Amino acid sequence: MKSTAELYEQYSEHMKRIADMRYAAAVLQWDQETYMPAKGAERRAWQLATLSETAHEMATDAKFEQLVEELIQRDNPHRARHVNVALTHEDLQRQKKLSGAFVRKLSEAVSRAFNSWIAARKANNFGLFEKDLEQLVALKRESAELYGYEGHPYNALIYEYERSVTVDKLDSTFQTIIPALTPLVQQASKATLNADFLHRFYPKEKQWEWGMWLVKELGFDLEAGRQDISEHPFTTNFSAKDVRITTRIDEQDFANMTWSCIHEAGHALYEQGLPDSEYGLPSGEYASLSIHESQSRLWENCVGRSQAFWNHYLPVLKSYFPEQLQEVDVTAFYKGINKVQPSFIRTEADEITYHFHVYIRYQVEKELIAGTLAVKDIPARWNELYQQHLGIKVPDDRTGCLQDVHWSHGSFGYFPTYSMGSFYAAQFWTKAQKDIPALQQPDMDANALAELLAWLRKHIHASGRLLDSEALCKAVTGEPLNVNYFIHYAREKFTGI
Amino acid sequence: MKSTAELYEQYSEHMKRIADMRYAAAVLQWDQETYMPAKGAERRAWQLATLSETAHEMATDAKFEQLVEELIQRDNPHRARHVNVALTHEDLQRQKKLSGAFVRKLSEAVSRAFNSWIAARKANNFGLFEKDLEQLVALKRESAELYGYEGHPYNALIYEYERSVTVDKLDSTFQTIIPALTPLVQQASKATLNADFLHRFYPKEKQWEWGMWLVKELGFDLEAGRQDISEHPFTTNFSAKDVRITTRIDEQDFANMTWSCIHEAGHALYEQGLPDSEYGLPSGEYASLSIHESQSRLWENCVGRSQAFWNHYLPVLKSYFPEQLQEVDVTAFYKGINKVQPSFIRTEADEITYHFHVYIRYQVEKELIAGTLAVKDIPARWNELYQQHLGIKVPDDRTGCLQDVHWSHGSFGYFPTYSMGSFYAAQFWTKAQKDIPALQQPDMDANALAELLAWLRKHIHASGRLLDSEALCKAVTGEPLNVNYFIHYAREKFTGI
Numbered sequence: 002m003k004s005t006a007e008l009y010e011q012y013s014e015h016m017k018r019i020a021d022m023r024y025a026a027a028v029l030q031w032d033q034e035t036y037m038p039a040k041g042a043e044r045r046a047w048q049l050a051t052l053s054e055t056a057h058e059m060a061t062d063a064k065f066e067q068l069v070e071e072l073i074q075r076d077n078p079h080r081a082r083h084v085n086v087a088l089t090h091e092d093l094q095r096q097k098k099l100s101g102a103f104v105r106k107l108s109e110a111v112s113r114a115f116n117s118w119i120a121a122r123k124a125n126n127f128g129l130f131e132k133d134l135e136q137l138v139a140l141k142r143e144s145a146e147l148y149g150y151e152g153h154p155y156n157a158l159i160y161e162y163e164r165s166v167t168v169d170k171l172d173s174t175f176q177t178i179i180p181a182l183t184p185l186v187q188q189a190s191k192a193t194l195n196a197d198f199l200h201r202f203y204p205k206e207k208q209w210e211w212g213m214w215l216v217k218e219l220g221f222d223l224e225a226g227r228q229d230i231s232e233h234p235f236t237t238n239f240s241a242k243d244v245r246i247t248t249r250i251d252e253q254d255f256a257n258m259t260w261s262c263i264h265e266a267g268h269a270l271y272e273q274g275l276p277d278s279e280y281g282l283p284s285g286e287y288a289s290l291s292i293h294e295s296q297s298r299l300w301e302n303c304v305g306r307s308q309a310f311w312n313h314y315l316p317v318l319k320s321y322f323p324e325q326l327q328e329v330d331v332t333a334f335y336k337g338i339n340k341v342q343p344s345f346i347r348t349e350a351d352e353i354t355y356h357f358h359v360y361i362r363y364q365v366e367k368e369l370i371a372g373t374l375a376v377k378d379i380p381a382r383w384n385e386l387y388q389q390h391l392g393i394k395v396p397d398d399r400t401g402c403l404q405d406v407h408w409s410h411g412s413f414g415y416f417p418t419y420s421m422g423s424f425y426a427a428q429f430w431t432k433a434q435k436d437i438p439a440l441q442q443p444d445m446d447a448n449a450l451a452e453l454l455a456w457l458r459k460h461i462h463a464s465g466r467l468l469d470s471e472a473l474c475k476a477v478t479g480e481p482l483n484v485n486y487f488i489h490y491a492r493e494k495f496t497g498i
Numbered sequence: 499m500k501s502t503a504e505l506y507e508q509y510s511e512h513m514k515r516i517a518d519m520r521y522a523a524a525v526l527q528w529d530q531e532t533y534m535p536a537k538g539a540e541r542r543a544w545q546l547a548t549l550s551e552t553a554h555e556m557a558t559d560a561k562f563e564q565l566v567e568e569l570i571q572r573d574n575p576h577r578a579r580h581v582n583v584a585l586t587h588e589d590l591q592r593q594k595k596l597s598g599a600f601v602r603k604l605s606e607a608v609s610r611a612f613n614s615w616i617a618a619r620k621a622n623n624f625g626l627f628e629k630d631l632e633q634l635v636a637l638k639r640e641s642a643e644l645y646g647y648e649g650h651p652y653n654a655l656i657y658e659y660e661r662s663v664t665v666d667k668l669d670s671t672f673q674t675i676i677p678a679l680t681p682l683v684q685q686a687s688k689a690t691l692n693a694d695f696l697h698r699f700y701p702k703e704k705q706w707e708w709g710m711w712l713v714k715e716l717g718f719d720l721e722a723g724r725q726d727i728s729e730h731p732f733t734t735n736f737s738a739k740d741v742r743i744t745t746r747i748d749e750q751d752f753a754n755m756t757w758s759c760i761h762e763a764g765h766a767l768y769e770q771g772l773p774d775s776e777y778g779l780p781s782g783e784y785a786s787l788s789i790h791e792s793q794s795r796l797w798e799n800c801v802g803r804s805q806a807f808w809n810h811y812l813p814v815l816k817s818y819f820p821e822q823l824q825e826v827d828v829t830a831f832y833k834g835i836n837k838v839q840p841s842f843i844r845t846e847a848d849e850i851t852y853h854f855h856v857y858i859r860y861q862v863e864k865e866l867i868a869g870t871l872a873v874k875d876i877p878a879r880w881n882e883l884y885q886q887h888l889g890i891k892v893p894d895d896r897t898g899c900l901q902d903v904h905w906s907h908g909s910f911g912y913f914p915t916y917s918m919g920s921f922y923a924a925q926f927w928t929k930a931q932k933d934i935p936a937l938q939q940p941d942m943d944a945n946a947l948a949e950l951l952a953w954l955r956k957h958i959h960a961s962g963r964l965l966d967s968e969a970l971c972k973a974v975t976g977e978p979l980n981v982n983y984f985i986h987y988a989r990e991k992f993t994g995i
Contacts, residue, residue: 017544017548018548021544021545021547021548021549022548022549022552024541024545025522025523025525025526025545025548025549026522028522028525028526028529028545029522029525032525032529036533036724036726037740038720038721038722038723038724038739038740039721039722040719040721040722040739040740041722041736041737041739041740043737043739044521044736044737044739044740044774044777045736045737045740047514047518048518048521048522048525048736050518051514051515051518051519051522052518052519052522055519055552222537223535224535224536224537225535225536225537225538226535227533227535229533239538239541239542239545240538240540240541240542242535242537242538242540242541243534243535243537243538243541243542277541280541
C-alpha cells in the first residue's frame with residue numbers, strides 16, 4: 002500500500018498539470034484581450050474550448066477521483082494538505098456535474114459572446130450582442146440546473162465565485178446597505194465639489210508613465226508581472242510569479258486610469274503574495290472572489306482615495322502633470338476625487354454610488370437566471386433601474402448595459418462579490434489601521450505602504466484558500482463579515498467631504 | 499459501418515484539437531519570448547511541458563491510431579484527404595517512438611536551456627549555457643536512437659524539419675556550393691564598397707515605424723498578425739489568421755532590423771497564405787522548413803536586396819531617414835547593402851557568406867549528435883571553423899556560438915534548411931521572373947510585389963503540405979532542386995557589384 006505522502010505527491014503532481022492547462026488558457030485569454038489581431042478570434046475560440054475541455058477532463062478524471070477519495074479517507078497529519086484534498090474533493094464533485102462537451106460548448110459560447118460584445122460596444126448597439134448573450138444565458142441557466150441548488154437558481158452560480166453567500170444573504174445585505182448609503186448620496190447632491198481638474202487634457206504617454214510608476218510604488222513586482230492596455234481593465238495570472246494587469250487610458254479623464262491601476266494592482270499584489278510553492282493547489286489559490294475584491298478595493302479606496310495617501314503623493318503626481326494640477330491643493334484634490342455623484346459607469350463611480358451599480362447588475366442577473374427577464378429586455382430593464390436607484394437617464398447602451406465585460410464572459414454571480422469585497426475591505430482596513438502605526442500618520446509614504454502590504458501578506462495572502470471568506474475574516478478581524486464597518490467608514494469619510 | 503466521410507470527419511475533428519493544443523503551446527512560447535516577465539520562466543516551463551505532453555498523447559492516442567489505420571485502408575476518392583491521412587499515419591508512427599514522458603522531459607529541458615541561453619548571451623559566457631545544453635544534446639541523441647535512422651544519427655533529426663535530405667545529400671550539396679562561392683568571397687575582398695551609411699544613428703522609433711510600414715507594404719495582413727520585439731527575430735502562428743513576427747532593433751545598424759523584417763514577413767506571408775479551412779490538417783500546414791525558408795529568403799534577398807526593389811523604395815526609405823541617407827544614391831545603396839564580407843553574425847551576413855555560417859553550424863551539429871564533439875568544446879570548435887572557412891577570429895561567445903537561439907530550442911537539424919531554402923528560393927525566383935512581367939521591370943513597385951505574392955500563393959502556399967519539397971519544386975519549376983540556379987543567381991548578381 003502506498004503511503005499517504007506518496008499518494009499526496011501523486012495528487013499534487015496531477016493538480017499541477019490541471020493548473021498548467023488552466024493557466025495556459027489564461028495566457029490565451031490575456032493575449033486575446035491585449036494583443037491578438039482581430040481575425041485570430043475564431044480559431045482562438047476553438048483553442049480555448051479545447052484547453053477548457055481538456056482541463057475539465059483532467060480535473061474529473063476517474064482515476065484521479067479514486068485517488069482523491071482514497072486520500073480523503075486517510076487522516077493526513079499535515080493539516081493544510083488535508084484541507085487541500087478536502088477542497089479538491091468538493092470541487093471535483095461539483096465539476097463532475099458538467100460534462101466535458103458542456104464545458105466546451107460553454108467556452109465556445111463565451112468566446113463568441115466576448116467578440117460580439119466588443120463589436121456591440123464599439124457600435125453602441127446591444128442588438129449585436131443579444132443573440133450570443135441569449136445562448137450564454139441559456140447555458141448558464143442549464144449549468145445552474147446541472148450543479149443543483151437550494152432556493153434561487155442564481156445560488157448555483159454565485160457559488161462559483163463566493164461560497165459564503167446566497168441570494169437571501171445578498172438581498173438582506175443590500176437591504177441594509179442601500180438605505181444606509183442613500184442619505185450620503187442625497188447629502189452629496191447638495192454640496193458643490195469641484196472635480197473639473199480631473200477632466201483636463203492628460204496625455205496618454207504621461208498617464209502611462211505615471212501609472213507604471215504608481216503600481217511599482219504600491220509594491221507590484223514588475224519582474225513577476227506586467228501591465229498592458231485592454232478594452233476593459235483586468236488582472237490575470239499564470240502563477241504567483243507571472244501576474245498581468247491591464248488598464249485603459251482616457252486623455253480627458255485622469256481618474257479613469259489612475260484608480261484602475263490601483264485597483265488592479267490590489268488584485269495583483271494578492272496574486273503575487275500567494276504561496277508560489279503551493280502552485281496548483283487550493284493552498285496556493287485565492288480564498289474567494291470577495292476576498293480578491295477586498296484587496297483591490299482596499300488599495301483603490303481605503304488607500305488610494307484617502308487624504309493621507311495624497312498628502313504624500315500629490316507632489317509626485319504634480320511632477321508628472323505640473324500644468325494640469327498647478328493650482329490644485331491636496332484638500333481640493335482629495336475632495337474632488339471623492340465627489341459622490343450618481344453616474345453611468347461602475348468602474349468610475351465613487352465609493353458610495355458604486356454599490357448602487359452593483360445592486361442594479363445583481364437585480365438584472367437574478368432575473369435573467371430566474372428566467373423572468375429576457376435578454377432582449379436587458380437595456381430597458383437596466384435603464385429603468387438606473388432611473389429608479391440613481392435617478393439618471395442612461396443615454397445609450399455603451400454607457401449602459403454594454404459597459405462591463407462580465408456577461409460576455411458568462412460571469413453571472415460575479416458582480417455581488419464587488420460589493421462584498423468593499424465590505425470586507427472596510428473591516429480589514431479598520432483592523433490594519435489599528436495594527437500598523439504608520440497608517441495612523443497624516444502622511445502615507447512608501448514605508449507605510451510596504452507595512453500595509455506586509456500585513457496583508459501575513460494575515461490574508463499567506464493562507465491561500467485554506468480558510469474560506471468567513472473563516473479568514475474571523476481570523477483577521479476577530480468577527481465574521483459585518484457591514485457596519487463599511488457603513489461606519491463611509492459615514493466618517495463622506496460626512497466630512 | 500461508418501462511411502469514409504464520417505470517419506474522415508472524426509479524424510479531422512481530432513486533428514483540430516491536437517492543433518489547438520500545439521498552437522496554445524505556441525502562444526505560450528511567443529509570450530515567453532516577447533512579454534513574459536523574467537520570474538515567470540520556471541512555471542512557464544511546466545506549462546509548456548504539460549501542453550507538449552498532452553498534445554503528444556492526443557496525437558498518439560490508441561483509438562485515434564485505429565481510426566487512422568482504418569481510414570488509410572479505404573480508398574478515399576478525395577485525393578487531398580487521402581494524402582492528409584497518409585501523412586498523419588506517417589507522423590503518428592514516428593511520434594509513437596517517443597513516450598509522453600520523454601516529450602515532457604524534452605520540453606522541460608528546452609525551457610531550461612532557453613532561459614540559460616538568454617542569461618549566457620547577456621553575460622557573454624558560454625559556461626552558463628553549457629550544462630543545460632549538454633542535457634539537451636543528450637536528449638536529442640537519445641531521440642535520434644528512438645526514432646531510428648539509416649547512416650548518420652543526424653538523419654533522424656533533420657527529418658523533423660526536412661524529409662527530403664540526409665547527411666549524404668547535404669555533404670554533397672555543400673561540397674558543390676562552398677567551392678562555387680569561395681571565388682565570389684575572394685573577389686569581394688578586393689573591392690572597396692562603402693556601407694558606412696548603414697551604421698549611422700537610426701533612432702529606434704523611426705526604425706519601428708519604417709519596419710511596420712515595410713511589412714505591410716509587402717502584403718503582411720496586420721489584422722491577421724502582428725509584429726513585436728524579441729531577443730531573436732522569429733515567426734510563429736496560431737492559425738493562418740494569427741501570424742506573429744518579431745524583430746530587434748540596433749540603432750547603430752540599420753540593416754539589422756530592415757532585412758529581419760523582410761525575412762520574417764516572408765515567413766509570415768507563407769503562413770497567412772496557407773488554407774485556413776484546412777486548420778489542423780497537413781493540407782493546412784507548410785510543406786517543410788526548407789520551403790518555409792525559401793519564402794523568407796526569396797523576399798529577403800531576391801526581392802529585398804535587389805536593385806529593382808530599391809529603385810522604387812529608396813525614396814520612401816529616405817522619407818523616414820532623410821539625414822542618414824541624404825547623399826546615398828540607389829547604386830551606392832544597392833552596392834552597400836550587398837557588400838560581401840566575412841562576418842560573425844549569421845542573420846546579418848550577405849547572401850554569399852551566409853552559407854559558410856550555415857555550413858559551420860551544420861558541422862558542429864553533426865559532430866555533437868555523432869558524439870565526437872563535447873558540448874564544452876563548442877566554442878573552440880566554432881571559432882576554429884570560423885577561422886578556417888571565413889578567415890576571421892571570433893572575439894567572444896556572444897559574437898560566436900551564443901548568437902543563435904536554435905540550440906537552446908533543441909532544434910538540431912534546422913540550420914541546413916536555411917541554405918536549402920536559399921537554393922529553392924533562387925529556383926522559384928527564376929521561374930517567377932519568367933512568369934511575371936512586372937518583375938522584369940527596373941522598378942519593383944507595390945503592384946509587382948502583389949503579383950509576386952499572388953504567384954507564390956497560387957503555386958506554393960495553396961498546396962500546404964500535400965506536396966513535399968521535391969514534388970513541390972518539380973510542380974512549380976519543372977525540375978527538382980538544382981543548386982545551379984542559386985550559383986547562377988549569385989554569380990550574376992555579385993560579379994556585377
